[in-house]
Amino acid sequence: MLPFKIPEFNLPLASCTVFWRIIQEILNWLKELREKHGSVFRIWFGKDLMVMFSDPEDIKQLLGNNQLLTKSRNYELLEPWLGKGLLTNGGESWHRRRKLLTPGFHFRILGEFKEPMEENCRILVRRLKTKADGESFDIYPYITLFALDAICETAMGIKKHAQLQSDSEYVQAVQSICRVMHKQSFSFWQRLNVFFKHTKPGKEREAALKVLHDETNRVIKQRREQLIQERNESRPEADQDDIGVKRRLAFLDMLLLSQMEGGAELSDTDIREEVDTFMFEGHDTTSSAIAFALSLLSKNPEVQQRAFEEACELEGSEKESMPYLEAVIKETLRIYPSVPFFSRKVLEDLQVGKLTVRKGASISCLIYMLHRDPNNFPDPERFNPDRFLYNEKQMHPFAFAAFSAGPRNCIGQKFAMLELKTSLSMLLRSYRFLADEDHQPKPLAELVTKSGNGIRLRILPRD
Ligand code: HEM
Known part of the structure; x- marks a missing residue:
């Protein structure tokens, strides 16, 4: 004992x-x-x-x-949704999948993601114009649709256009299932599936699951058809870049081609579980980080000014180093770790x-x-990004672990940093973020850290 x-x-x-x-x-x-x-x-x-x-x-x-390396029983609650995807899987099966998926996040592939991320951020900037009147509003719904478009268009190779629809059924379903599962994890009787599925939250979960799985099946079908068409039309040189090096494949293409070529023995369900996992992890975590960063910047104008100046000076360097913005992101994830x-x-x-x-x-x-x-x-x-600029060497190496560490660390952390730097620097160049003095976010741990009362702030256009 x-x-x-x-x-x-x-x-x-x-x-x-x-x-x-x-x-x-x-x-x-x-x-x-x-x-x-x-x-x-x-x-x-x-x-x-x-x-x-x-x-x-x-x-x-x-x-x-x-x-x-085996996840605790709590993660079993995620299985009706994510099955045995990378987050929930364990043992040899997890090890094989991790090895298969790691090249999908290689830095050469990430480089190609910057352009679609920027394109989607330009749409976000345009959408925010109607709010740039200095009045308080909740920015979270805008950010989450941007993050969903970004993961779909990069890792999945599909244009989703969630930002162009007024509402996203997928995002609503993610919110609903996270809320239900969070309550389930603290309730003995809600864990008994035989009873649970007949209850109101059980029915809510089923409805959300239908939306989520229909959407991932649609994404897979669409990309598979595009891929077959591209392969039929293109010559072998299309698989190589300008200097004759074999192109790296984005996440979903890699899974689909592994299946078509029979190398990795992936069933349709295996692919759906990974797509569900990466769609969820790839947009909910980054939405949380971007929104909390904007909230903290709105309340700390000197920090915002320094980040804005760097974003102007180093525009285009998001793939490389932006030391101050990186410190802002780490300090945000320190105070509000997405997981x-x-x-x-x-x-x-x-x-x-x-x-x-x-x-x-x-x-x-x-x-x-x-x-x-x-x-x-x-x-x-206290929000103080300087901790990560000047004092990081004095910190314990495991004092900051927002992306976890070791063999089960976050596979998407470089992707996340690129998305955070690209979006925050463009947003800072476009708008001034001002505090709503009556609003303080209420962090809730619904699998991913969310604010129970939204992320309210005010914005004004930069001249
Ligand atoms: C600010 C953004 C992010 C943060 C703070 C974050 C954090 C984490 C953490 C702490 C874990 C470990 C969870 C655990 O052990 O249960 C994790 C795992 C994971 N993350 Fe992230 N994440 C972020 C973004 C992303 C993105 C953008 C993707 C995909 C594109 C992603 C995909 C994953 C996956 C698949 C795992 C499971 C890895 C495994 O067990 O092998 N994450 N993440």
Whole structure:
């Protein structure tokens, strides 16, 4: 057993009041627990034991451990949607898929993504014109449609035009399923699928799943047809670039061609699961980061001015270095990490420092709390990108882990940084972002960190 001194919280069938408080305020609640009990504590969710860690040295040991690659039971809730895609998969099957998919995010391919990202950002800038009157509005819905278009047009090779429709059924369905699954993860009875599917949230989940799967099937069908047509029409030289080097394939093309050529033995369901995973991870995480960055910039005009000046000076360098904007992005992800915590199943007794976590339990890395460790980040709630410009070398190497680390780190992190730099620099060159003094985002951990009351700010055009 774990040493007795570790604080323990029992949530078997928590009372309604506790239940609702936990769901709505889980981040504040975990923050309070960390402040009260230190960086390690454990929580029982019914019969499941979860040991929570947020000390950088512990996080280093956990993320570097090659025996700790299986996701915890919580991720099973995602399976009706994402199946055994890269995020939820484990074991040998995960390893094979990771190897297959990694080249789809090679830097040469990413270079080709900048242009479609910029094109979609120009549409975003045009859409925001109607809001550029200094009045407060919620920018989140605009950002999320941009991010959806960006992932579809790059990794999937499909023009979705979500921004040109007034509303996106797909985005609504993602929001609905994330909300339902978040509640499910804290409720014993909602985890029993036999009962759950007949309840109101169960029916909501089914309706969302239909929209999500119909959409991914449509994307795959459309791209497969285009690919067959392109292949029939083109000569072999079309697979090479100007200097005769074989072109790298974008994510979905790689999966489809692997299937057509029989190399990787992928079924249609395997492909759909990966497309579902990357459509979700590839747009929800970046929308969260872009929107929170704009909110923080609107409240910190000096930081915004420095970022704007760099965006003008280094226009076109988004693929290369933009040191200040990169520091702004890291500082945003420190305060509002898009993935606030993630967990693993402990398959063999595990030693973390002096602690033994027994086989059968799960561990969770509380990134939201790790990023608020005052030893590495003095005055942790203060938005101060200079920390990453001048003090990064003094930080513990695992003090910042927004993209996780080790073998199961974020496969899309370079893609995400390119999208964030491209969109934020173009937005900063187009508009001044002003604070709505009456609005403070309320971070919620619905798989991805969202603001419960939107991201309200004001904008004015730059001259
Ligand atoms: C600001 C943006 C992003 C952040 C902060 C972020 C963060 C993370 C984190 C923390 C994990 C580990 C999750 C876990 O262990 O459960 C992860 C995994 C993953 N991310 Fe990202 N992500 C971002 C953007 C993206 C994008 C743009 C894509 C795709 C284009 C992507 C695809 C994935 C996938 C497929 C995994 C699972 C990898 C595996 O287990 O092998 N992410 N991400």
